[in-house]
Amino acid sequence: QMIRVYIAQHRKITVGDKLSGRHGNKGCISRILPEEDMPFLADGTPVDIMLNPLGVPSRMNLGQVLELHLGWIAHSGWDISLDPNLEAEWKKLI
Incomplete structure (x- = not known):
């Protein structure tokens, strides 16, 4: 079956476009700002996208939060396999 x-x-996103994530979350583009008006990290890197933090607990989409934290851990170079207690807990979650 195919x-x-x-x-x-194929075009750039515009205000009003609807997007969806891999965890079933949906969202609508409400505002597009120039890079200089976007918030930035401590090292000066501007953020790519901002999500409403109230959307996570109200929709109970915890996979999105878990993926965000695991990505941050990987980017930071942490190795959770060094702690057997943490490794067991992560294996349960994954």
Whole structure:
């Protein structure tokens, strides 16, 4: 069985476009700001996207939060396999 997916048009996102994530979360583009108006990290790196923090607990989409934290841990170079207690807990979650 084959499934074909077609892209109707290839363009930049605009206000009002609807996006979805891999965890079933959906969102609508409410504002697009120039890079200089975006918040930035301590090292000066501007953020790419901002999410409403109230959207996570109200929708109970905890996979999104777990993925965010695991990505941050990996980016920071942490190795959770050094602690057997943490490793056992992460294996339960994953």
